[in-house]
Amino acid sequence: MIITTWNVNSLTARWPRVEAWLVENSPDVMLVQETKQTDAKFPFAALRALGYESAHYGQGQWNGVAILSKVGISDVTRGFGDGDEEARIIGATCGGVRVYSCYVPNGRALDDPHYAYKLEWLAKLASLVRSRDTATPFALGGDFNVAPSDLDCYDPVVFEGSTHVSEPERHAIRELEVAGLTDLTRALRPDEPCYTWWDYRNGAFHRGWGLRIDLLLVDPILFSHAVRSYVDRDARKGEKPSDHAPVIGEFDL
């Protein structure tokens, strides 16, 4: 089973790239972030033609998360069920695995109210992880907008005083690990940076100025079956790329 996560930065703008990637790689499940679409615009039919059933939690101009599956999709949940109206998390059961696609708030700056919102949101995410059914394989993937360690940041000095690397944010990611999840790519590639995002500006991609902020977190059941994990940085090249690259996890179930 192949589970992937990709922040596409507008599914409307990215559809040709996403369609080509799905045809080329044929993952069983893809977790998508930043569709930036209403449900009415989501390409349900085009995805079905590629063999994917899908569930979308759309908002319109901002946010928007989705789950695509070739192995069935049921028991879809949208949001945390607490009245938070930003479309940032969706869950479903696919092929016997409980999966969530999440788009963690950016935070903007350490003194911005949006940063406090980010930390509150991550605390709610930890609650969701702690309350999961541990008898069912579980995967949480998405754009966490946090580089978990200095290895995940091309230049920690440049990021001093910025979001994405602050101790409270990193602590919030560790809380997800305390709750039983493993950062799959980092566990299987302990020494490689494995960046997943490069700013569009300043030729950041070609200069290697990246961050690893897109993660696949898996429970002990899935981790025991993990075969491989990698970042498809080639997807960051070429015509109209997303600023994020897909993260892939392969499991022998």
Add this chain to the structure above:
DNA sequence: ATGTCACAGTCCCTGTGA
């Protein structure tokens, strides 16, 4: 730090968010 991109509004440019 910022050499970009995507979106919406009301358009052939500006503000916002990332």
